[in-house]
Amino acid sequence: MEKKILVAFATKSGSTREIAEFITKTLQEKGVNAELQEMKSVKSVSEYDAFILGAPMYMFHVISDAHAFIKKNKKSLLEKKAAFFSLGPLNDAEKDWKEVNEIFNKEMAKYPWFTPVATEVFGGKLDPTTLQFPYNLIPAMKNMPPSDLRDWEKIRSWTESLPTKLF
DSSP: OOOEEEEEEOOSSSHHHHHHHHHHHHHHHTTOEEEEEEGGGOOOOTTOSEEEEEEEEETTEEOHHHHHHHHHTHHHHHHSEEEEEEEOOSSOOHHHHHHHHHHHHHHHHTOTTOOOSEEEEEOOEEOGGGOOTTGGGOHHHHTSOOEEOOOHHHHHHHHHHHHHHHO
8 A cells, every 4th residue: 555644734824835735746746645734624644654744933933733733643653754844034144043943943852752754944934914913913023024035945855855764
């Protein structure tokens, strides 16, 4: 029977969804059986052989839908392999990348039993006009210039490396 990967994502304004869609399509183009679902909509993970999880960071934390998914699916995540990506930096300053990677590592440390075979932090995207509550109330965020640091070639390369790590 063909192995199946669940690409599950959490998102606030859609940019993580776009990356998850890109990852799913890239895997499918390589002949991998991959299915895309939003984390909060996943009913069961029993039919999947591996997982690629993705969630953005807001206000120094991976968003709560990702934490809920990890806790809810602990048994499967212990038994099967997973990869995890997050979105973070909104500008290309080295100190921002370092800070976001440290935050990501602290977030993952909340689950010492969860040991993804691959993790990555990709550049984030910000469109201040799409911010949702409560972020749309924060003047500093509303006044930030739009940015998109998602590196699609880096995402493709990371994705193409995953099947051999997951199976």
